[in-house]
Amino acid sequence: LSDKLSAAFKRLKSKGKLTEDDVKTAMREVRLALLEADVNYKVAKEFTKKISDRAIGSEVMESLTPGQMVVKIVNEELTELMGGGEARLKMPSSGPCIVMLCGLQGAGKTTHAAKLGRLLKKQGHRPMLVACDVYRPAAVKQLQIIGEQAGVPVFEEGQGNPIQISKDAVRHARDYGNDIVLIDTAGRLQIDDKLMDELKNIKEAVQPSEILLVVDSMTGQEAVNVSKIFDEKLEITGVILTKLDGDTRGGAALSVKAVTGKPIKYAGIGEKLDDIEVFHPDRMASRILGMGDVLTLIEDAQTKLDEKEAEKTAKRMLQNKLDFNDLLAQFDQIKKMGPMRGILEKIGMDTRKLSDDQLNDRLVDRQKAIILSMTSEEREKPATINPSRKRRIAAGSGTKVEDVNKLLKSMEQMQKMMKMMKGKKGKRRFMPPMG
Ligand code: GDP
Numbered sequence: 001l002s003d004k005l006s007a008a009f010k011r012l013k014s015k016g017k018l019t020e021d022d023v024k025t026a027m028r029e030v031r032l033a034l035l036e037a038d039v040n041y042k043v044a045k046e047f048t049k050k051i052s053d054r055a056i057g058s059e060v061m062e063s064l065t066p067g068q069m070v071v072k073i074v075n076e077e078l079t080e081l082m083g084g085g086e087a088r089l090k091m092p093s094s095g096p097c098i099v100m101l102c103g104l105q106g107a108g109k110t111t112h113a114a115k116l117g118r119l120l121k122k123q124g125h126r127p128m129l130v131a132c133d134v135y136r137p138a139a140v141k142q143l144q145i146i147g148e149q150a151g152v153p154v155f156e157e158g159q160g161n162p163i164q165i166s167k168d169a170v171r172h173a174r175d176y177g178n179d180i181v182l183i184d185t186a187g188r189l190q191i192d193d194k195l196m197d198e199l200k201n202i203k204e205a206v207q208p209s210e211i212l213l214v215v216d217s218m219t220g221q222e223a224v225n226v227s228k229i230f231d232e233k234l235e236i237t238g239v240i241l242t243k244l245d246g247d248t249r250g251g252a253a254l255s256v257k258a259v260t261g262k263p264i265k266y267a268g269i270g271e272k273l274d275d276i277e278v279f280h281p282d283r284m285a286s287r288i289l290g291m292g293d294v295l296t297l298i299e300d301a302q303t304k305l306d307e308k309e310a311e312k313t314a315k316r317m318l319q320n321k322l323d324f325n326d327l328l329a330q331f332d333q334i335k336k337m338g339p340m341r342g343i344l345e346k347i348g349m350d351t352r353k354l355s356d357d358q359l360n361d362r363l364v365d366r367q368k369a370i371i372l373s374m375t376s377e378e379r380e381k382p383a384t385i386n387p388s389r390k391r392r393i394a395a396g397s398g399t400k401v402e403d404v405n406k407l408l409k410s411m412e413q414m415q416k417m418m419k420m421m422k423g424k425k426g427k428r429r430f431m432p433p434m435g
């Protein structure tokens with residue numbers, strides 16, 4: 001998505017003045033880019049209309065660079081589209097805060113019950129998990145295991161009746177002073193009446209303060225449809241958007257709030273128990289727009305770091321143990337610093353053999369997409385990436401397995417070179433991380 005959008009914005013930027021036609025053309029491209037990112041058609045249409053209305057007018061005409069102004073508006077509107085809701089859990093005035101987690105099978109309910117429990121515990125709460133997915137013995141066990149890892153107690157009654165279990169659990173929480181009750185419910189592969197009836201009955205029985213729908217962001221448009229139906233049947237209070245670490249398109253994040261009107265409260269960003277965060281619409285907007293590009297545009301693309309700053313960054317790069325997490329963090333920094341060739345030369349790289357094309361920003365974007373499709377563990381230990389994960393990473397980042405292999409190979413070479421350089425100071429030459 002970011003490639004397309006930044007191309008559209010560059011076109012705007014190159015023009016001195018912003019006419020109604022310019023805005024129209026740019027917005028058509030923005031809309032296409034959004035559709036390509038699997039954003040709901042209606043959402044994309046309404047969104048671009050709103051921006052056009054705001055962009056065409058004196059506000060924009062008076063600004064110094066029209067392109068920057070449009071980018072700023074797009075960014076603000078994107079943020080608003082995804083945000084506006086209070087992310088905090090609604091705590092009732094008395095008794096425990098009861099939170100029901102629901103969603104389709106595999107969306108991440110059980111994992112996020114534990115993640116959320118751990119997060120809330122860190123914030124000083126006394127949460128408790130409740131095992132209401134009673135259809136598979138393994139499901140109760142799974143919650144017990146990760147509950148223990150998370151340091152959060154788990155209430156279970158084996159394969160009992162989920163409605164009774166949830167009632168018993170709430171009583172137990174009152175008796176033992178647990179102020180938050182997180183109910184892990186059963187999911188199905190598809191939405192069906194039996195599932196919905198059970199969830200409705202649990203809702204009726206315990207009157208939860210929060211009904212959080214857990215949706216897998218990687219399912220794109222489907223996540224939006226699922227949200228819509230769950231909200232109609234169950235009146236959800238918010239959404240936990242999971243697997244954002246593997247979602248390079250961002251379409252679901254964009255449409256869920258727009259379609260249901262319910263805020264995304266938390267985001268799941270990996271498989272580990274700490275991989276959860278309060279959802280930040282502004283960060284997501286920047287990510288969708290292509291962080292480096294937009295932020296630099298808004299903050300003024302002309303501001304480059306001076307020579308000294310570049311030197312400092314280069315040194316930091318040399319000292320780093322350098323894994324993909326470092327590389328990812330540095331891409332934005334690198335973009336800010338300006339032409340890649342200059343930076344690479346500063347850290348002692350021979351760039352004569354590299355064409356301008358090999359050094360351009362799109363390459364950085366593509367590599368960034370590949371790294372973002374890896375799990376955090378894979379970023380640290382690239383050697384653990386097997387062929388099936390490579391295919392998955394390639395698919396997730398819209399690249400080819402070949403590209404993934406190249407990036408892995410480059411990292412391997414870079415790490416080797418770094419090690420050599422640590423041994424032999426002074427001889428600063430190594431292969432660049434380029435394809
Ligand atoms: P449930 O059926 O809804 O309870 O789903 P689970 O909690 O069992 O999760 C299904 C799978 O998704 C598990 O393998 C999890 O490790 C994985 N998963 C859950 N959340 C995330 C996330 O935020 N990122 C990634 N990469 N994987 C996740």
Ligand code: MG
Nearest residue numbers: 109110133139
């Ligand atoms: Mg589960």
